[in-house]
Amino acid sequence: MQLDASWFTEIAPGEGIAMSLKGARRLHAERTPYQQIEIYETETFGRLMAIDGCVMLTDRDNFVYHEMLAHPALFTHPAPRDVLIIGGGDCGTLREVLKHADIGTLIQAEIDERVTRLAEQYFPELCQANHDPRARFYFGDGIQWVKEAATASLDVILIDSTDPAGPAAGLFAAAFYKECRRVLRPGGLIAQQSESPLLYAHIIKNMHAEFRQAGFAEVRTLTFPQATYPSGWWSATLAGEHGKLADFRRGDAEHKAFPTLYYDAAMHAAAFALPPFLRETLAR
Amino acid sequence: MQLDASWFTEIAPGEGIAMSLKGARRLHAERTPYQQIEIYETETFGRLMAIDGCVMLTDRDNFVYHEMLAHPALFTHPAPRDVLIIGGGDCGTLREVLKHADIGTLIQAEIDERVTRLAEQYFPELCQANHDPRARFYFGDGIQWVKEAATASLDVILIDSTDPAGPAAGLFAAAFYKECRRVLRPGGLIAQQSESPLLYAHIIKNMHAEFRQAGFAEVRTLTFPQATYPSGWWSATLAGEHGKLADFRRGDAEHKAFPTLYYDAAMHAAAFALPPFLRETLAR
Structure with a gap:
């Protein structure tokens, strides 16, 4: 099974395991002096904030x-x-x-x-x-x-x-x-x-x-x-x-x-x- | 981030969340009268058995x-x-x-x-x-x-x-x-x-x-x-x-x-x- 580009995926560096959320529509992205911040709307976990590609939080969990x-x-x-x-x-x-x-x-x-x-x-x-x-x-x-x-x-x-x-x-x-x-x-x-x-x-x-x-x-x-x-x-x-x-x-x-x-x-x-x-x- | 074809991915049906394991090399696949069974070797979770695309177990967890x-x-x-x-x-x-x-x-x-x-x-x-x-x-x-x-x-x-x-x-x-x-x-x-x-x-x-x-x-x-x-x-x-x-x-x-x-x-x-x-x- 392969995921299409509509999934948000985070790969755990060096650990060979990844988690993906479906239908992630990007609402915002910016590079600050410290990091890359992105906001997505997902289909089943509500909104998602990612920093440098890592999930910080979702509405759901x-x-x-x-x-x-x-x-x-x-x-x-x-x-x-x-x-x-x-x-x-x-x-x-x-x-x-x-x-x-x-x-x-x-x-x-x-x-x-x-x-x-x-x-x-x-x-x-x-x-x-x-x-x-x-x-x-x-x-x-x-x-x-x-x-x-x-x-x-x-x-x-x-x-x-x-x-x-x-x-x-x-x-x-x-x-x-x-x-x-x-x-x-x-x-x-x-x-x-x-x-x-x-x-x-x-x-x-x-x-x-x-x-x-x-x-x-x-x-x-x-x-x-x-x-x-x-x-x-x-x-x-x-x-x-x-x-x-x-x-x-x-x-x-x-x-x-x-x-x-x-x-x-x-x-x-x-x-x-x-x-x-x-x-x-x-x-x- | 998108995963290439070397990842094994399981999508939770209807839940919009997926889990993937890296470098999954398929060792065996067969269709029995009941289900599809597959065995993979993964990079970091050892061997994996999947039935109808769902992880049954990995060596690691x-x-x-x-x-x-x-x-x-x-x-x-x-x-x-x-x-x-x-x-x-x-x-x-x-x-x-x-x-x-x-x-x-x-x-x-x-x-x-x-x-x-x-x-x-x-x-x-x-x-x-x-x-x-x-x-x-x-x-x-x-x-x-x-x-x-x-x-x-x-x-x-x-x-x-x-x-x-x-x-x-x-x-x-x-x-x-x-x-x-x-x-x-x-x-x-x-x-x-x-x-x-x-x-x-x-x-x-x-x-x-x-x-x-x-x-x-x-x-x-x-x-x-x-x-x-x-x-x-x-x-x-x-x-x-x-x-x-x-x-x-x-x-x-x-x-x-x-x-x-x-x-x-x-x-x-x-x-x-x-x-x-x-x-x-x-x-x-």
Whole structure:
């Protein structure tokens, strides 16, 4: 079976697996100083944003990723108030964070303002919270932002970046994690998207090592399905200054005042169960 | 990005999503009285068997499916002794079942003997247990086999079939489930592959209804990643005569005497956590 030119296809570099969506009509394309951004309308997954040919999100399945990057970290921290998102330009993670009533300020440091402007235009439902008075937008280098941030000024850092290549490579390194530790208050934690457990277990393993090198006491990975990312299986990795990542505010998660489609207290606990092959890779 | 003719592509019918594997060199193709079977060698997922254009398995990721179809059911039943597999011609599920030392007899009813003969040739590691004296092979219609089977003669039935269309359609219906109930001993249970929770939640919902109509007291679905099946996320559904599917022999699973790559006691418990969107679809 061969696909005609109306399919959008993403090939996972070096992995020999590809995912395609039917009837992708290109609505927009531009080259920014950082990357190539494209927007498509697809037949069955709604709208699609791609950066440098990689799917960032589709209407149909982005809820899993955004919920699983935001809520496990926020319900693990005992009282998250000030949050930083690095990347996250499509604003889906920001929307999830601001569902938590106790958040005081949310700063989003996205290097490419065009990602956010295009999200506002083509994914308005992800940008519903952009005018929330708690949200502030910084368009520039997240690594630099963290370097200049005050010590012990944040509770949670969410790293919602592209793959560890190009502009995002520095976001997967101990030097950066050390700066993050400095700006976190005691008990603070990081959650970072950490790629496919099937295809890129070595990246997750490396992240664990870098987090530990940066002084984080505990590092734990959770997994979730993500149909439009390579292999359909994805992960996020949490790193905590003080450990205790296995505990979370289960009662608060069970009685949260906002709806979610994928996340809930039971899914939170379940997502941290790792299959033996992955546990062995991480322990090696 | 367009894929050249060296990629094997499966399009999920009606779902507008496709999965492709690189450098697929066809080793074998034949049309049997039942279906078209093809074997490929791929660059990064090892060998691939396709039936009527749909991936049945690859070397690289079949472990998840086979473990999650076999072990949750076998560790849920209090003392499984006699097991029937319907379908399962590649013998991967059979191999997992026979890892359990207490199994007395395992009958595999596969409609198409050629699937098993080709698995023996191209996937020898899946067929390692085929000469186990506990294994018996029946090549013919599984529905008919169940109709003729003695009442209360089996403990567990595993339905490892193709999608609910063509020869497998009758395997997703209350009339067949009723016959299964008849041949199960008290406390018996069924586990059946039940498609993608993202793409085919309506099929899972329908299976629950059919199982209940057939008199099963409890029906529960578990999910797992499966990179080479549509959407990369798959499920199995368990139906129990007496309910109690939430309990399982956790201690036995924790101390099992055989290795697994995806399944263990923690993954067993975690796999049954269902996201809110799916719970709501099933409850509607």
